[in-house]
Amino acid sequence: MKKIKWEQMRPDEFVAARDARPVAYLAIGPLEWHSLHLPLGVDPLKAYHHICSVAERIGGVVYPPLYFAADAANRDDLPLRSEAYGGELFERVVEAKLDFIASNGFKVILVISGHGGHLDAVRAVAGRIAEKHGIRVYATQDEMHCGPELYAGDHAGGEETSMMLHIAPDLVDLSKLPPRGEPLDTAKLVIHSPKPDPRVQSSAGYGRESCEAITADLARIVEELLAGKDVRQSGGK
Numbered sequence: 001m002k003k004i005k006w007e008q009m010r011p012d013e014f015v016a017a018r019d020a021r022p023v024a025y026l027a028i029g030p031l032e033w034h035s036l037h038l039p040l041g042v043d044p045l046k047a048y049h050h051i052c053s054v055a056e057r058i059g060g061v062v063y064p065p066l067y068f069a070a071d072a073a074n075r076d077d078l079p080l081r082s083e084a085y086g087g088e089l090f091e092r093v094v095e096a097k098l099d100f101i102a103s104n105g106f107k108v109i110l111v112i113s114g115h116g117g118h119l120d121a122v123r124a125v126a127g128r129i130a131e132k133h134g135i136r137v138y139a140t141q142d143e144m145h146c147g148p149e150l151y152a153g154d155h156a157g158g159e160e161t162s163m164m165l166h167i168a169p170d171l172v173d174l175s176k177l178p179p180r181g182e183p184l185d186t187a188k189l190v191i192h193s194p195k196p197d198p199r200v201q202s203s204a205g206y207g208r209e210s211c212e213a214i215t216a217d218l219a220r221i222v223e224e225l226l227a228g229k230d231v232r233q234s235g236g237k
């Protein structure tokens, strides 16, 4: 199978992959509380899955995921902290990463956040890097790339749980939630979702459908960017 991950390539493989498809990919998201049943890295893990799927389909080079965020869900009654560094440091780090990636000769960079809340900052940085290097930098969030019936925007609910059941089922444990039929305190668990009960509103098949729709749309966008077409940034629904 062809390599897509930057850190696994030898120099000749890197140059060949870049020259065949001069697009690089970066996934960003925090280590963040996602209720009791999901791993802490849901946001970067799903974003990284999406770009790896795109690269497998159309080529390019995937940079290692950036576990970093400007903001994240933190509450004193939760047993652990989520990762959040504030906007200024976040922008500096993302800018340094994108500057490094761009300096390696790519014509297009796709930056995808699996996390809401800091997309404006990512886009501000993307604009500066695009101008500095004379390249296209497209910054987006995964929920903007499939219809709201599949993924309307979710934190630890049926949508993200379904994606994780597809991407990494071993990392999901629905038995950590109260048994079906018992009340689910979504406020306490910090579940925000149009599908607020992952016990009955999630499945691997549904997650696969969402992930495949996102992959297809992102692949189309990258192809258009590489072809020099005018691609508008998705603004959401």
Ligand SMILES: [Zn+2]
Binding pocket: 034, 042, 043, 114, 115, 154, 155, 156, 160
């Ligand atoms: Zn999330």
